[in-house]
Amino acid sequence: AGLGALTGIVWITQALRQIDLMTSKGQSLLVFFTITGLTVPSLLAVIAPVALFVGVLYSLNRLNGDSELVVMSASGISPSRLLRPFLLLFAMVYLLVAGLYVEIMPRSFDAIEALTALIRADFITNFARPGVFNEVTxxxxxxxxxxxxDGSLRGVFMQDRRDPAHITTYISEVGKTVTRDGETYLVLSRGTYQRPERSGDSAIVTFDNYAIDLSQFVRKEETIKRPRERTTAELMRFDPKDPSGARQIGRIRGELIDRLASPLYAFAAGLIGFAALGEARTTRQGRGVATGIAVLLFLVLRMLGVAVTSLVVSDPHAAILAFALPLLACAAALDAIYGGPLRRALREGRRQFAAKAA
Structure with a gap:
């Protein structure tokens, strides 16, 4: 329930950002909900570990508040034994997040880009207002x-300034749209095409018919897929010598490491929450302090994870840290749960805090 509520709230904020699809791009509600719905996997992947963390803290706090953990502890049930059903939940969330990162998210991002291309092509052919200079992208x-x-466009002017060094201009008397194999083309008739030459001059080419693939204007880097739109298999098989993505090597490495390491934070989130409140506590003040420390630790851990993922883009050796952070957090939490040195230190700290408070 918590995961659904958090996802719904964040989805609404994302949907409001896409309201431009209906206002300025003239799209239907179906297209609007489709493109915003495709963002749900990425929202779930981020929110699921947070929802798990909040859920574990809430459940254990309720058990403590109702003295059920005290009864369990008195009957001989140790925190490590109580952890077993929670571990099953952690594993389920891990598998969910891993599936989202590795398989579903790349496909959803690629589908968003493809749909955006159709939206812009549809905007040009059906919703662009006559006599207005429309910035499609x-x-x-x-x-x-x-x-x-007959639906044709008269007096067409198009200018592509995405690359300042190669500004191209199209002028034609008539333009018609044609759809073939799912791609939308604008066929210009009786016009000119102006392009820059290496000498610095401009060359003007006259044509009778000239077809332009409108979907090309969806990407800033021509048809090169961005790392987040590539499948995990494509990222693993990426050839550094491939000229099509030579400028994206660091980003591709960072994306791959992020997909493989991020699901581990589901285990880290659950274990940190359990380590904080998995032991019976009789005072509300003690539970509040433990909850505050757990929240602070999880926030610091997640921020460090984001920083390390960014570092991987420029430094391949940082990939080890990307996996080490959540694994070390899990190890520290398990040490606290199973009675290691960390747990003894926490108990001593709580006793000193209680003594000072008294």
Whole structure:
């Protein structure tokens, strides 16, 4: 329930950011909910460990508040034994998050990009207003004088300024849209195409018919997939010598490590929460202090994880830290639960705190 509520709240904030699809791009509610729905996997992947952490703290706090943990402890049930059903829950959340990161999220991001291409193509052909210079995407301007009775566009002007060194301009008398194999093309008739030459001059080419693939304007880096849109198998098989992604080697490495390491935070989140409140406590003040420390530790751990993931982009050796952080957190939490040195230190700290409070 908590996971669903948190996901719903964050999804609403994301949906409000996409309201531009209906207002300025003229899209239907179906398209709006489709593209915002495709963001749910990425939201779930981030929220699930947090929801697990909150759920563990809430459940154990209730058990403590109702004195049920005290009864369990008195009957000989140790915190390590109580941990067993929780470990099953942690494993389920881990598998969910791993599946989202490794398989579902890359496909959803790729689907978003493909749908965005269709939206922009649809915007050009059906919703762009005549006589207005419409910026379809950053650096790409589209304009037409009027729409003919047959649906064709008259007086078409297009300028691609995404690469300042290679500004291209298209001018034609007539433009018509054609869809083939799921791709939308704008066929320009009786016009000119202006492009820069290496000498610095501009070359003007006259044409009778010229077809432009409108989906090309969805990506800033032509047809090169961004790391988050590549499947995990593609990231693993990526050839550093491949010129198509030579500039993305660091980002590809960071994306792969993030997908493999991030699910481990589900175990870390659950174990930290259990280590904080898994032992019977009779005072509300003690539970409050333990909860506050657990929240602080989890926040610090997650922020360090984000920082290390960013570091992996520039330093391959940081990949070890990306896995070490959640694993060390799990080890420390298990040590506290099973009565290791850390647990003894925590008990001593609580006794000193209680003595000072008294």
């Amino acid at each position: 950053s650096g790409f301007i589209f304009h037409y004088r009027e729409r003919g009775s």
